[in-house]
Amino acid sequence: MIENINWYPGHMKKTRELIRDNLKVVDAAVEVIDARIPVSSRNPIIDELLGSKPRIIAFNKSDLADEAANKAWLAHFRAQGVTAVMTNCNRGDGIKQLLAKLAEEESRKFDGAEHHRPFRMMIVGVPNVGKSSLINRLTGRKSTQVGDRPGVTKGKQWLTLSNGMQLLDTPGILWPKFEDPNVGMKLAYCGSIKDEILDRADLALELITELQELYPEELCARYKLEEICEMPLDTMEAIAAKRGFLLPGKRIDYERTATTVLDEFRSGTIGRMTLEMPL
Numbered sequence: 001m002i003e004n005i006n007w008y009p010g011h012m013k014k015t016r017e018l019i020r021d022n023l024k025v026v027d028a029a030v031e032v033i034d035a036r037i038p039v040s041s042r043n044p045i046i047d048e049l050l051g052s053k054p055r056i057i058a059f060n061k062s063d064l065a066d067e068a069a070n071k072a073w074l075a076h077f078r079a080q081g082v083t084a085v086m087t088n089c090n091r092g093d094g095i096k097q098l099l100a101k102l103a104e105e106e107s108r109k110f111d112g113a114e115h116h117r118p119f120r121m122m123i124v125g126v127p128n129v130g131k132s133s134l135i136n137r138l139t140g141r142k143s144t145q146v147g148d149r150p151g152v153t154k155g156k157q158w159l160t161l162s163n164g165m166q167l168l169d170t171p172g173i174l175w176p177k178f179e180d181p182n183v184g185m186k187l188a189y190c191g192s193i194k195d196e197i198l199d200r201a202d203l204a205l206e207l208i209t210e211l212q213e214l215y216p217e218e219l220c221a222r223y224k225l226e227e228i229c230e231m232p233l234d235t236m237e238a239i240a241a242k243r244g245f246l247l248p249g250k251r252i253d254y255e256r257t258a259t260t261v262l263d264e265f266r267s268g269t270i271g272r273m274t275l276e277m278p279l
């Protein structure tokens with residue numbers, strides 16, 4: 001269903017065991033989340049798995065998220081004593097800060113003294129948040145294998161960073177929280193769940209419902225709407241009319257409208273948007 005991974009219960013158990021195994025041999029974990037959906041792109045199991053192990057949260061795709069929201073989220077985590085950094089793995093923004101935070105964890109771990117084994121870490125997160133991109137950024141590699149396959153790695157492979165730290169080459173892939181349909185929708189808006197398994201028109205209509213609540217001005221500006229309609233379906237039809245997405249007989253081409261709105265949301269073309277704020 002997600003990146004062709006079947007998250008059936010047996011698989012979840014296996015994944016959990018694999019991550020737990022890997023965690024035993026690292027000194028810290030970097031949890032990658034999608035800055036547009038910091039709640040829905042986390043899996044609570046990670047807290048249980050990490051226990052007291054140091055963790056740094058990377059708010060990735062921060063370039064696509066609302067800047068004010070990014071600030072609010074950072075403050076929120078800082079207030080809880082959780083280390084978090086904003087990253088953009090497409091451009092490399094925030095990587096230096098992340099490395100600096102890791103260096104702090106390293107000196108805490110070894111009491112700032114000289115040590116004879118490298119500081120080791122791993123990357124964890126749900127599909128599509130940018131784990132592979134982050135590994136590439138940290139190692140300076142051009143590309144790491146696409147298509148993550150939890151459970152098939154034989155032995156542990158370590159990548160050495162220029163600062164001497166070691167990074168496990170396979171990220172720990174967590175399953176999203178399927179139980180809550182709202183979470184599923186948000187993951188789908190952000191592209192973590194493949195469109196093919198969903199009704200794209202329904203999905204876009206739900207997204208429009210959210211956006212006209214949270215970002216009405218950006219929505220109007222992007223699609224040159226005079227105002228937001230009360231009913232999201234009317235907004236969707238107004239977008240179709242503005243763009244000329246019509247079928248013979250002047251029927252609305254919902255599919256094309258949906259694809260456009262979803263694509264433009266995902267690429268940040270409508271604007272930088274965050275769908276979940278700290279409580």
Ligand SMILES: Nc1nc2c(ncn2[C@@H]2O[C@H](COP(=O)(O)OP(=O)(O)O)[C@@H](O)[C@H]2O)c(=O)[nH]1
Pocket residue numbers: 060061062063064087088089090091125126127128129130131132133134148
């Ligand atoms: N805009 C933006 N896109 C990103 C960023 N990081 C990764 N991506 C894109 O998100 C998609 C998923 O990235 P990937 O590293 O494969 O995610 P993974 O499934 O967690 O390993 C790719 O198309 C990346 O180019 C980021 O910081 N900003």
Ligand SMILES: [Mg+2]
Pocket residue numbers: 131132133145146147148
């Ligand atoms: Mg990957």
